[in-house]
Amino acid sequence: MDNELGNMDEKDVKLVSSEAQEKMVKSVEVTSVDTDSFKEKLLDRLEQSENARSLSASKEDVKKVLDKIAQISLEEAMEIVDYALHNHEYDNNFPFALRRQLELLRKGCEAYGTDQETYEYDLKTEACLIAYFSPYAEVRSVTDIEDDVDQPAETFRTYVLGIIWVIIGTGVNTFFYPRFPGISLTAAVIQIFIYPCGKFMEYVLPRKEVGIGKWRFSLNPGPWSFKEQTIATMMVSVTISGTYFTQYNLLVQKLPKYYGNTYITMGYQFLMCFSSQFFGLGMAGVMRRFVIYPITQMWPTTLPTLALNRALVLKDERTETESGWKITRYRLFFYTFFGMFLYYWLPGYLFQALSTFNWMTWISPNNFNLAVITGGSLGLGFNPIPTFDWNIANNIYPNVVSVPFFSYVQQYIGAVIGFLFIIGIYYSNTYYSGYIDVNYNGCVDNTNNEYNISKILTNGLLDNAKYQEYSPPYYSAGYLLVYGSSWLAVPLSILYPCLEEWRTLYKAGKEFWFAILHPRTKILPHKFDPFMRAMTKYKEVPDWWYISISLISFVLAAIALSIYPTNTPVWSLVIVVLADVLCLPPLGIIQGVNGFQVGIWMLPEIIAGYLFPGNGVANLILKMYGAQIGQQADSYASNQKIAHYARIPPRSTFRVQNIATIFQVLVALGVVNWQLSNINGLCEAGNPDKFTCPWVTMIFTDTVMYGAIGTRVIFDTIYPMFKWGFLFGFMLAIVWWGVIKCVPRLRILNPNAFFFGMQYFTPYSLAYWTAGLYVNFLFNYVLRRRFLGWWQKYAYVMSSALSAGVVFSAIIIFFAVQYNPKFVSWWGNNQPFSGIDGGVGRQTLLPLPERGYFGYEKGHFPTSQ
Template structure:
């Protein structure tokens, strides 16, 4: 006790307050609030100083950080701060005020007008918080800088609940995939419903279990905990969304009216596209999981929700209200459920609330600009249906991302108006905003009228009609063509430091592995020639053993904590890549009706390898993303003209490699933050993806056969496919069956200039 008293007496008063459990709430400190230092220690009281990085850290985390900060000298803290300034010099997410403050602090106490004691404290605090926790306050608010490896994670009940919600979510999201607007079961809803399920199993399951290899696996290992909740969330999160090739299968069955589709084809297609992206994660994690700069803003709400559910909160009364977050959620949930029946069933006009067009129902121009169904929707109050309103939450992604999206959408509408009212490419003869394709008579385009044996028939095409896009769809494709060079050049010019470090790590790993292979190969043959068979096998096995750690070169606290758990070897991911590739080649070899050469699979793997890293870096740092589907459509359309089904197939692989890799890798980062063992994540993700692939297959088969009029304007219950297979079908006709060569040269020559515009725009912004 005497030693503890002496230790506390040597601490600044702010730390002593932390030592008194429950007496110091760091969240109550404003960004300019004074924290006095011990006068005896520093000779004078400290003056007021801005410490914006302190706000938002809970008391337990602050105590942990201050213990580490107290061990630093001023020189060590300044060296850490200079390193932070160097590492985050181009980091758009590092708080600008904090960065500027650090620049002043490294110049000395005179530059910031602080006393020596005050200066030392602030340098230590800011450098310590960034070094021993995270440089981003958003991350610090939903994570902890320490880990308890003894907490059970990979439990039987966690697996059961994760798989259960993965199946439920995949079923609901696949079933409503053909509806417009879609009804989706989001990860946040599953998380919230997962919590009472976990608490229920905690109460009812007996503590029965078995011991394997010294580890006991019980049906009920104790209270449902935060890591179990996160592990189950990772399991269903990776398999929640409807599979991308749902649209392939539906388009082939309903639009192309293919009769050769077999269950084996559908299952192989789903499995190969779902797992091919997984194989890239082994390399990709070095670029977007372990680097601190890749903090994935879209993941933070998931971590925040699970933390709110599982971490005890302080009971407070605010403005006369006293209610827990969970109770508040269910009150709002019940209210939303009851309310949905009003716009969804009783008064559907509230869904597309085109009240401005009601002012003058016969005014065509008013409907084109303010209408909700086929107009541009310039309407300050467009809907009372959350399924239509919902988009990326401004609380999820950085503000600049949200602002850019809304400004771009607003400006894009005027571009559409300009194209439409100048009748550019005959767009004025069609609805201003539609994802459908039209004939020269304004009717819906039917691709079967121009095909013979699955390929374009030139005579039928001339007798029927070329396809026409609406003005809005034309602008969307133009924006895609401009976005690809902007994306690539942005990463190349502005994020080269992050990419360079990751490439160097990959290069170093490759060289080390090559040396290891050469060394042990030589040793094994030497042993064989000398007759030492035992040594030969020993050295031969070492060729395949990977002694290098994937965590090498990463020294942030989250990586240091996760390194306590066995890592996932790269070859696990490569095996999945190989199996998926074999499935894809089997599809192309057996189902010759696709008329698709095998080299196309290797092409999409190559193009994803080039674009995957820069695109995932953008998503990991900004929350924004863009798919490779349009780029693949363009290239394959040139390479395989007149074959819409080949284009759809390669497009599915081209897009889904990137989409699934992003899905898997983002959950890897979530597990990285929550300290979920990497091998447990791998097992959960792989099994859940495998199970839900068969769920998706069953659903697409059922809806195509049993929903009357599906994918037509007269379909029951809005199953029109307007935001799904209809778009997929339109692009397959224009870029596959018709081909981009004909499109660029005859119908839409302006599109070919959008790539050049994108390059010039990226250079100008840089």
């Protein structure tokens, strides 16, 4: 049975009438294009050079494009233009200027306003770049026009290096995750270390073929290839963020300061961790028709990974000079790395005032209002010079340089608006926030002490008598902003992509359903999609493989919930999973188009709070599956898009993702269990090594509010404003969609970006956003606009080296001088933590009332019981 579904959208393309095409064909003479002048112009269009001197570096791509242009007819070129205008009509990443140019090209030479030779040149060139390379210049700059099917990809070397660096990356990041400010080893850093390891194996391994059963492979298939580098990088990038269970649930359930559950055995840990991680992998495979295959899903965050790998493996740097710089990327990396390694001893240990540079509070250390507004520890961080620490500037994103400048500006504006909202909430004492630290990211009782969940539980469930005697939980002003903006962002991030991308969702849904009904039928790619055409050379991964992974993960989760006393029935997991699956496609589209991930971690906790009021552990578990399925699915999908651009065989991607995840889970469980046994005061506020676990505390706070107390009580009594966020989010999605339909150029403004800035406030502050803005402005505005060649060659390498230097310096500092504390006491280390901003003296706007507590009267606390 032949399937024509892959070509179905050709029928929808509004082709120019045959008469109009004939008229345009007659108006254009076919001219020779194989000239040096043409090559130079084409190179400029490919954005691979700033002038003709780089001609030799991309001569293969030039030759291939020239061949396409020489072969293409005017009829086919016009068909491609019509296809592009139709397919990218609602594509925010498709340049408005290019869309305008294509519209003029479609109208003919006279409307285009040039001579016939130029018109022909532009028509054929744009058509060939769109149909045979990529519609996006950013993608063209990091991909090849054709695939080399004989290039080594899934080899012995990739597995060895991939597994080794998965172990290192997962181990380091899992270890430092409870620390604040956080320290992380990014995938970009590991990329750079993978390359010399690959070259080393290229030289030392014997070129010998070995066999295991019926499988035979070469230990050394030749030069270390781009595809090998990409696969090893993929194994690291899909595991580098760690596991949700070990980062949150394991600590919250096991530590006495939280729930202190005694049944957290290794068996329980394995079942929960494996099931939660692999569930997302299975769903990513199901989502690939929605967020991977459509060419309009560009995934801008994947492009730096490809750019860096190409720079490492494919680029010959011996004769290159950029803006006067002759240094190679590798030398720059190691010089920068060692420089930061040495420098970080200052802000990280010897001179900590450089890190928390709250200099404005030094003017009057005991001025409470000054500390609240400008402070970097207690306060909201309104400080034009907030830090001299790269780790602070690069803390919100794994690589702040990879975020487009205009996107970061929108997020920063959101953070500034959030800052103003917090001031208004705090100084008006809204919901008793004036009695609490302004930017505290946990929940407190009615005496402003850390909420003690054990005082209101009996056998893991809410005891109303104890609760009425103790206290409801309360939020700080900063946390109220985070929650309020998050409620609004949930419906906004689901409905808005559905309105904008309903065509993509509809078509992908039809293809998915067709593949389920006809699993042996091959879906043909559109003839103008160069990446899908290339991927048809390889065997596709059957949908039932991914579905099977999700089903096995569900069974493992069901076993854990059934044999351990979690008070969480299996049927509730079914509800949360179904809700999450319905939200995955629109959320994946947001990341694929705009480059940032919108989580729906609040939705499962709301559902669980209604289903099981009084049960914080059930809320914690269901929240994990609800949040992790989406986050992991997007992470795996991003990884698959890298493979799609690099033309990695789909089944190779499937295998390496599964194997990498197995090692990730084993390493993460080992590291966290070691921390529980060896780090004193883990997750305590005064931990000398800064392992204060702010994100763990935040997750615990959520389960107290929506689990132990209950969603209904929160929405109806304690914080009734939250529920209106949903309505406002739905309304904003519809209104803004209407606005951009009337003014299409406003699509560049994304409301999700503004609210993302608000959501990343507590425990961060404006100081983190401001420091990141300076770095992003320097790299992505000044340097990129004035020195594009330098930026392309050095920007990602330099930022990766700075992050690597911080990570390795922090590791040495921790084990050398902090694990057995040797604090250097002097002004530069004491000043940032003195005064009110450092926790000394008055910490809240309002003192406790005479009765000794604030808020509701004892015995009359709101409850669902």
